[in-house]
Amino acid sequence: MTIFESLNKTTDKATEKAEKYIKTTQEYVMLKVFQQITLSLSLVVKLAIIGGLVMLSTVFIAVSSAIAIGEALGNMALGYLIIGVVFLLIAVIVYYIRYLIDGKIITSVSDKFFDK
Numbered sequence: 001m002t003i004f005e006s007l008n009k010t011t012d013k014a015t016e017k018a019e020k021y022i023k024t025t026q027e028y029v030m031l032k033v034f035q036q037i038t039l040s041l042s043l044v045v046k047l048a049i050i051g052g053l054v055m056l057s058t059v060f061i062a063v064s065s066a067i068a069i070g071e072a073l074g075n076m077a078l079g080y081l082i083i084g085v086v087f088l089l090i091a092v093i094v095y096y097i098r099y100l101i102d103g104k105i106i107t108s109v110s111d112k113f114f115d116k
Contacts, residue, residue: 039112062087 062083070079094101 036113 066079066083070076
């Protein structure tokens, strides 16, 4: 066996190993992409379902609260106004703490993405 034949076999083995590594890496990347897509889709669907139900219940609670406050004060418009102001205050509070929400979301997604 000459040096060239030995070198040729070694090169062939290295090429096979490199091709196997590339194929395995591609499969891993595809699985990782699939995992991230399914996690994201699952999160969006759960958010839509839970968010919709929470929003619907919030509307019913707000209307019934406004009616109750309006009857207690003797003025329905005032009951609706008070509930509207409460929702406005909640919106302002959430606006001012939005960076905390962003941080929580980034932490949660990075834990899933980087598989700690």
